[in-house]
Amino acid sequence: MRLWVWILGAALGAGCGPPIPEEEPPDAAGTLWPSTQGSFWRYRIDDPVRGSFEKRVTVEGPAKVPGTDRDAVLFKSVQPYLEERSYEVEADGVVKRAYEEDYKGGALARVTAWAPEITKMLSASRPVGFELHEVITETVTEAGATTQTQKQYTWRVLAIDVPWTVAGKTVKTVQIQRDRPDKVGKERRYWLAPGIGKVHEEGERTEDLVEYDVK
Numbered sequence: 001m002r003l004w005v006w007i008l009g010a011a012l013g014a015g016c017g018p019p020i021p022e023e024e025p026p027d028a029a030g031t032l033w034p035s036t037q038g039s040f041w042r043y044r045i046d047d048p049v050r051g052s053f054e055k056r057v058t059v060e061g062p063a064k065v066p067g068t069d070r071d072a073v074l075f076k077s078v079q080p081y082l083e084e085r086s087y088e089v090e091a092d093g094v095v096k097r098a099y100e101e102d103y104k105g106g107a108l109a110r111v112t113a114w115a116p117e118i119t120k121m122l123s124a125s126r127p128v129g130f131e132l133h134e135v136i137t138e139t140v141t142e143a144g145a146t147t148q149t150q151k152q153y154t155w156r157v158l159a160i161d162v163p164w165t166v167a168g169k170t171v172k173t174v175q176i177q178r179d180r181p182d183k184v185g186k187e188r189r190y191w192l193a194p195g196i197g198k199v200h201e202e203g204e205r206t207e208d209l210v211e212y213d214v215k
Contacts, residue, residue, distance in 0.1 A: 030195025033095045033123040035073045036215040037061035047205040055079045065098045072098055093124025110142040125174050130157040152182040164191050166199050166209055
């Protein structure tokens with residue numbers, strides 16, 4: 001179903017259109033991380049270093065992980081200073097990143113791969129208290145040099161049915177936290193709405209969803 005989020009003008013409140021519902025019940029069966037080709041999300045970002053700007057995320061469609069026969073879905077994230085191309089796979093309610101390319105000024109600047117594939121997000125809701133632990137090796141190639149780093153991550157479900165307002169509509173979300181047990185101060189929290197995806201993020205910077213179209 002084609003969904004649009006718009007900020008409605010004062011004319012709506014004057015009786016020129018249908019009233020805005022105070023709450024929009026989510027589709028309980030909807031994925032927390034849609035990956036249908038042609039879907040897009042636009043976020044407003046507040047970064048303590050780079051200031052305020054917008055990010056646009058699109059699902060480009062099925063693709064092979066570069067250098068392999070592994071089937072994946074290609075996501076593209078465009079920011080003023082960076083374009084990320086992420087090859088993602090999904091299994092058992094978990095979305096993983098297998099490979100990522102970063103472009104700056106239209107040129108490939110960095111390539112990152114993970115072994116095993118690193119968790120990107122949960123796509124299926126889990127009960128409060130659910131945890132997922134992983135230790136991965138990250139391989140980064142940049143400016144002709146390759147480095148490898150071992151990293152630890154812990155994902156936790158903090159709460160479910162958390163109300164969050166997106167452009168005048170209230171949806172119920174799953175609140176998830178990602179920690180770096182091997183590094184202090186790297187916690188991130190995400191609010192995910194079934195059938196929509198990420199609506200809010202807090203941590204190193206803040207992201208808020210302002211428009212989306214899930215195919």
